[in-house]
Amino acid sequence: MLRLGRTALWHTTKVPTTTALTKNLLQPSSLWTRPSTTATTATTTMDSLTQRMSQLRFYSSKTPKNPSTAETAAKANAKSDTTTPTPSFISGFNTKGSAFTTIEASAYPSQQFKTKKPTTPGKRWLRRVPRDHLYKGKAVRSLTVAKRSSGGRNNSGHITVRHRGGGHKRRIRIIDWHRREPGTHNVMRLEYDPGRTAWIALLKHEETGKLSYIVAPQGVKTGDKLISYRSLNTKTTTTTTTTATTVPLSSTATTAAPSSSTITTTTTTTSTTVAPTETLSHSVDTIKYNVGNCFPIKMIPVGSIIHSIGLKRNGPGIMARAAGTYGQLIQTAETGYAQVRLSSGEVRLVPVDACATLGAVSNPDHQHEWLGKAGRRRWMGFRPSVRGVAMNAVDHPHGGGRGKSKGNKDPRSPWGVLAKGGKTRKSPNPFVVKPRPRR
Template sequence: NEKDIYGRIVTIEYNPNRNAYICLIHYGDGEKRYILHPRGFIIADSIVSGKEVPIKMGNALPLTDMPLGTAIHNIEITLGMGRQLPKAVGAVAKLIAKEGKSATIKLPSGEVRLISKNCSATVGQVGNVRVNQKSLGRAKSKGWLGKRLVVRGVVMNPVDHSYVGGERRAPIGRKKPASLWGYPALGRRSIKRNKYSDNLIVRRQSK
């Protein structure tokens, strides 16, 4: 975004596409931008992006200028490609080492990976951390949010799910859980192997 220009938080808004809030920033040169709401930020707080800026929550700067142990989010994984992860509500990563041209970060999943020290990140944690602790009270409230009721596979008709068949109550008939179409579920790796970035992963994510 805007480099070395201070901005002020004008609004904190709900975003229907994510659980985290977003902030509208007015910069000193007249530009207006949205960013993820860092935890603890309120209206009228100021932020700045660039090199050698203060290590303050909400500020964005290269990893080479951050001390070890800094809590960060919205990290640029590849230089010049923009901020990529972590962006989920309450997510926070940690800068654990710097050596040569690379920095080592620990992601919320437990994965440890190398990225360029020149990549930038935002100091602090993504806000709205208590969103998952909210009790909706009833099923209809979930329906208003687009969360439809989930029917267990074992109580469906045989034409509707791979679990069913047989008389009355019965186990799923498989060694491992499966999806609606019979593919392995609950624990199957979703990350593609043999990617160009595999050699940058120091430790895989913990289960």
């Protein structure tokens, strides 16, 4: 806006008379060009600047009942200008897309966050992610358990975790972190979970009709079909006998390199014929690498974005489960460990038999939300936090003294543990290949 004001001030000093400027305000303007010293060029560029200023967010939602002919012509000219995909400096105000979008796209307010009319101070600073696509009803009762809050106190009544207490009554949603159930699952709806920052998806098995909750990946919508390949087995038939035995896929089958969204599994053994079992309802010869499908890490192509990453062979998903988090598979093998780069920048070793889900976690704009007021924080079950310098010396290492003095001590917790920059890890984690960058 500072550059816009300077440009307007420069043009007002270059225009010789206001009569010619007022006369040609509603004339069609050309593309933005470098202004010259002549009065005609200055008038043309001023018309273009005035027209572009009118297309900013300073617009009114109400239109006059009887618009004049000049206003109708000006609107037609403005509409014709928006069809040309020319870059404009006011396109930078648009929060959706690049700066080289059309003027029409930047004229409307962004739908990334939902705000309210500032009738109160709490509503003035409220900025939430839209939740219009979420289910408005209650969760499935059988997939929830009651949450009994303790207020941060142990069985003796002593506060062991500070800044907790109060809040709305909630029920814990039981999430299927293992994804062992084979077959196709239909996404029934997306729901809000008060116990986590990401959205959750209600799945229904096509054959059994069993319901389950998972963390909704980004881009998954109602009606999608998700498949878990974690329990994918093969049936091996030997030519010398008539008995059939079931063996793991990793022991006999080899996985081809992915060339598109599908990948075909084949075998190279000579004496046995390997075919997938009929536990999957879809075509078992084709593996679909869609967002939301669960795989063992050894079946995922290198470079894929994954979340809900497990740390054990038959364990649940542990890492990358919060809103907007993800990891990237940078190295894998048939046996041993794979390397995954987390969103924090840390590179970690993960067993190739552990599970992972394709895609990133939903609700990535959660970190940019504004609660608006302290009361909304209390509704979430948090109590106020008191600074250490505001306490007495007996209550905190930063307390006591005159004024805002920390007592010449480094920032630390009430129990003396260094809070900024101090090393608290006694032994390094052997599974961390590259630690996250630190400040």
